[in-house]
Amino acid sequence: MATAMLAGKKIAVLVEHEFIPDEIAAYQQRFPELGATVDLMSRLWGNEKVTFFSDVDGVERLPKSLDVNTDFQHVDIHDYAAVIMAANYTSVRLREFEPPAGQPISPEQTRTAPAVQFFAKAMANPNIVKGLLCHGLWLLTPMPELLKGRKVICHEVVLADITNAGAVYVPSPSNIVVDGDLVTGRSGHDVNAFIDAIAHQIALQEKGLPLPS
Numbered sequence: 399m400a401t402a403m404l405a406g407k408k409i410a411v412l413v414e415h416e417f418i419p420d421e422i423a424a425y426q427q428r429f430p431e432l433g434a435t436v437d438l439m440s441r442l443w444g445n446e447k448v449t450f451f452s453d454v455d456g457v458e459r460l461p462k463s464l465d466v467n468t469d470f471q472h473v474d475i476h477d478y479a480a481v482i483m484a485a486n487y488t489s490v491r492l493r494e495f496e497p498p499a500g501q502p503i504s505p506e507q508t509r510t511a512p513a514v515q516f517f518a519k520a521m522a523n524p525n526i527v528k529g530l531l532c533h534g535l536w537l538l539t540p541m542p543e544l545l546k547g548r549k550v551i552c553h554e555v556v557l558a559d560i561t562n563a564g565a566v567y568v569p570s571p572s573n574i575v576v577d578g579d580l581v582t583g584r585s586g587h588d589v590n591a592f593i594d595a596i597a598h599q600i601a602l603q604e605k606g607l608p609l610p611s
Contacts, residue, residue, distance in 0.1 A: 402433030403601050407479040409436045412470060412513060412537075415450045416487035418586040419460035421531070425482070428593045434479070439468040441492065441512055454486065470516050479600045481520040485532030485586040489513075492537060508540035518544060524579045527599045531583045531592055539563045549577035551584050579603075 409429050413422065422438070429436045442448050447467040454462075475481065483489050492513035497503045508514070517537055520526045521544045530537070532553045538544045539559055546564030551573060561567055568575045573584035574591050581599060583592035 405433035407434040410478045414488040414491040439470040442469040480527040482529040483534035489537040550582040551575040
């Protein structure tokens with residue numbers, strides 16, 4: 399029987415179109431086995447529910463649609479032990495922002511994307527474990543100060559963006575890098591080790607122990 403090391407904890411997972419079904423299924427199975435509740439959330443644009451779709455190949459055994467009825471703009475981020483940005487292109491889609499009417503678009507406006515603001519709040523709270531997998535770190539690039547000096551790993555296709563934002567890339571045989579309250583993984587294929595690392599950091603937080611880098 400699995401040890402309920404995360405009993406009573408809540409895990410937020412941000413999703414969008416282009417999610418990886420295997421990855422989401424792993425969150426929905428493994429975290430509850432450890433005693434935690436998983437809340438899938440996204441920007442719902444005023445709708446009660448949004449159905450997201452995936453065109454990822456090789457996962458015919460899993461549903462390629464996902465119904466989400468929680469808008470991250472309407473939750474208290476501090477209720478969550480961990481906040482995860484899902485892999486693949488979900489993060490770039492969640493960087494969408496609305497330029498003020500009648501004004502030219504400027505780089506500074508990228509910081510106003512609701513998902514960027516949401517994750518920035520999580521980054522500001524060291525008691526929340528942040529997990530970003532694969533392309534997930536893209537969500538933080540509008541605010542490079544969130545990445546500056548942080549040790550990370552990511553998929554190599556986004557490596558230039560992440561290091562240009564000031565992060566320190568750390569190659570890892572396990573494809574997982576832990577930097578205190580920040581856990582990153584190279585790709586969606588590493589989701590199980592990614593979950594284990596996040597669970598370990600949450601357990602340390604619960605015991606009041608310092609989070610190792």
